Amino acid sequence: MTESTEDTENTAPGQWWRRLSTGLKRTSASLGGAIADLVTKRKLDHAVVEELEEALIRADLGMETAIAIAGKVGEGRYDKQVTPEEVKAILAAEVETILAPVAKPLVIDPAKKPFVVLVVGVNGSGKTTTIGKLAARLTAEGRKVVLAAGDTFRAAAIEQIKIWGARTRSPVIAGTQGGDAASLAYEALETARSQDADVLIVDTAGRLQNKSTLMGELEKIVRVMRKVDATAPHAVLLVLDATVGQNAMSQVEVFARTAGVTGLVMTKLDGTARGGILVAVAAKYRLPVHFIGVGEGVDDLSPFAAKDFAKAVAGIEE
Structure with missing residues (x-):
């Protein structure tokens, strides 16, 4: 198999890190401020741990994750002075532990040609822009995309x-x-096959307010494509908007059930994002996270790296 996520970015690592940390600034600043307020000039006790839990929940990391991280902070440290830097290091390590198993590349199987990628998500999530950026990545790797x-x-x-x-x-x-x-998806798959394309990327509607219509349309798209290729689609990517916070959880639930989601892309990590929600999503659903997007530019879609994301959430400088 050939991976579509080799590091082909033109962006220098330092520049990419700055953009990622800036994109998660809302989350890291909120958490950093809360951590500093809690542990500066105070010894660690049950009250501090509970307040830390609440800060992590407010940052959208999810209740179970918040309890686990706060518990780790408390291990062997009660009645001791703890620095904000120590707490941030524990936070980053625990978030990385949650994210590392789901940080997986999108794999394009050359034996499945064209490799069909069905892209789903609510309107306004950045779905269509993500399709364009993904097409740019794949064509830059020398693949023919439809x-x-x-x-x-x-x-x-x-x-x-x-x-x-x-x-x-x-x-x-x-x-x-x-x-x-x-019908359009059927025509596109036949065309992609006749043109010997490597990848077909299919956009879909995202009218989540009418779930039955959405489910019926997605099921029909899959059904008719399988008349051409019984194994299609080969990947179903759900695009999530990082600014919506807890709403992302319900989106994952609905689309995973209706569309058989195989992987996630998180977009709009642009400084207004509530990026902690990706941690909660990963902890609950354990779906692979393939890419994150930090802006509107063609190079702003990057393979997901758990360690970098965890450090940025915790506000740890590179």
């Missing part, structure tokens, strides 16, 4: 896919607004 504008509910989504297709020199299969998404 895009399918399967979010036929929104004219803007169709136009966005066309723009990204032009940017990445990827053929785009698109219809008209209100067209049948499943």
Whole structure:
């Protein structure tokens, strides 16, 4: 198998770290301030540990994770002075432990050609932009990519896919607004196969407010594609907006159930993000996290690195 996540970024490591730490600044600043307030000039006791739990829960890390991390801080340290740096180091280590098992690359199997990637997520999550960035990564690796504008509910989504297709020199299969998404996906797969494409990326609608319609449409897309390739789709990526906090949990639950999600992409880590939610998602659902996005640029989609993300959440400088 060939991995699609080799480190092909043009961004220097130091520059990428600055962008990631800036993107998680809301979470790290909130946690850092709370930690400093709790442990500076105070010895560690049960009250401090409970307050630390509450700070971690407010940062969207999830109750179980918050309890586990606060418990680790308390181990062998009661009635002792603890520095903010010590607490941050424990926080980073525990977050990394949770994230490391899910930090997995998206693997493109060359035996499955075209390799079909179905991309799902609510409207506004950055789904279409992520498709464009992923197409750019894959074409930069020398793969032939075809895009399918399967979010036929929104004219803007169709136009966005066309723009990204032009940017990445990827053929785009698109219809008209209100067209049948499943028929479009079928046509796109047949076209990708006839053009000997390596990867087909299919956009989908994200009308989460009508779950039954969404589920029916996604099921139909999968059903008709399997008439062409019984193994398609080969990956189902859920795009999550890091600014929505706890709402991400319900999105994972719905899309995992309706679309058979195989991996996650977290977008909009842009300084307003509540990035702690990715820790809670990883702890509960254990789905692979393939990429994170820190901005709108074509190079702003990067393979997910658990250690870097954990340090950025904890506010530890590189």
